[in-house]
Amino acid sequence: MEHHLFTIFLVVCIASSAMGATTLFNVMNYGAIGNGRTDDSQAFSRAWTAACQAQTSSTPTVYVPRKRTFFLSPLQFSGPCKSSRIYFLVSGNLIAPVKTAWSGNHFDSWLLFYGIKGLVIKGKGVIDARGSSWWPPKPCFNDPAHGMIFRRCNGLRLDGFTKINGPGTHILIQACNDVVASNLRIIAPGDSPNTDGINIASSKGVQIRNSNIATGDDCIAITAGSSDISVSGITCGPGHGISIGSLGSGGSDVVENVRVWNCTLKGTITGVRIKTLQGGKGYARNISFEGIKFIAVDNPIQIEQFYCPLKVNCQNDTSSAVAISDVLFSTISGTSIAENEYFSYVLFMCSAILVSITMAFQSAWKEACENESNNAKVIVPGGKTFLVSATEFEGPCKSRNITFEDNDSDDSSPPTGGSGFAKNIRFSEINFIEADNPVIIDQYYCPHKKCANKTSAVKISDVTYTGLHGTSISKNATINFSCSEVVPCTNIILDDVHITSASQKDSTSAHCINAQGKAHLVTPTVNCLSNI
16 A cells, blocks of 8 residues: 555656646546456546546646556547646556447547647557457458547647557547647557558648657658648658648648658658549648658659559549649658569659649759850740749859740740749849840740730749849840730849940840839839839
């Protein structure tokens, strides 16, 4: 008896020092047995209700004592609670019933936490969902229950515990804001189907960090409706890597502002990937994978807009697609064990419907900028619409003159009459040395001088020129903005642009029609732009 009192006193001291002042609600005091056989669900429910409704100046804490194993049937812990923060201190172990014991149960998870603000679950205990009875032999698939669901739990913190053998997804974070999950261990056999480690859905402001995840499916999956997600310090494998998606099954799905960095993937089937289904709508954008290390990964980098999870009955729907743009892969290294055409080191299987080709424009600019000819050109083919994200084209360049041309392969096609847009384009820190035509926007471009006059045009907007200096040998306008009367150029910004004549006898001039915007510290003067 004295030993148990000392243990409880020691736990109180540890909890108080680590979490501040706390009030413990020990599940043993509410009828729990902790022998791994007796169903302790009602005792846990009573302890939770008491803690949740407690009106105390200290933090209410449901305490699961160490060196005991608690058998729990599917259980729901609901808020709101009286306290702005509530702890679940898991020092002991929790185990779930086998699948057959779930008969008639309406829960979609083993442990559901719903509508709780400021929930903190931490400890060194093991939470075992005993999901093996849910894992049918392939190729059969079912819709297994989740191990733990956190639904509408804002300010959620998960720290330190081990979650193993989920029937399906181990931890589902759904419709939550401001979440930090750290120092977790999530484990299931590599051949256990559908056992995602952490699935983030319809949530914002989620950080997953410094955790080890080894499962039979995605280590981390970031799915529809999620934004402002940070994943760092993850060791993943075995499993299917770290994924955005799949997206598109819900009609219109959105994921944005995701950063995955400083992660190691070992022995996974896929590495980092974005996967969308055909026929969906929405977008995945502003996504970065940085500082990723691969060790013996089958398919390290993958973007797939033709994703079909079962590889059977896959529809060929080209009517729409989830748009993917602004994706960065940086400082990525490692090894792959890909040996056939199905697997590849870098695989981009993209739809022709909505694909950002920003990197293609950047590559074309780089080649043109490094070209030593006097008249390098970046050709933009006519008859097509390109999705170009916000980007910068930087100098200095070796070529004296670089021209962007909206060109058409059919010589009978008119210079105007196109559709689409070019926007959010920035030319920065470019030095001209005796360039013929340093700065040009030409919506009347005609490559063969026999072009019909059409009234529609590609819309040009949000173009910035900053830090452009140098000389020109042109006898015509040094800065030339020839824009359509029907579709004028808008928000053209010139800042710190200074171009003089290479000849002391000549001066420079500007030509500007149907262009709108602002100019600051610009030589020569561009009359159609407002001075700022």
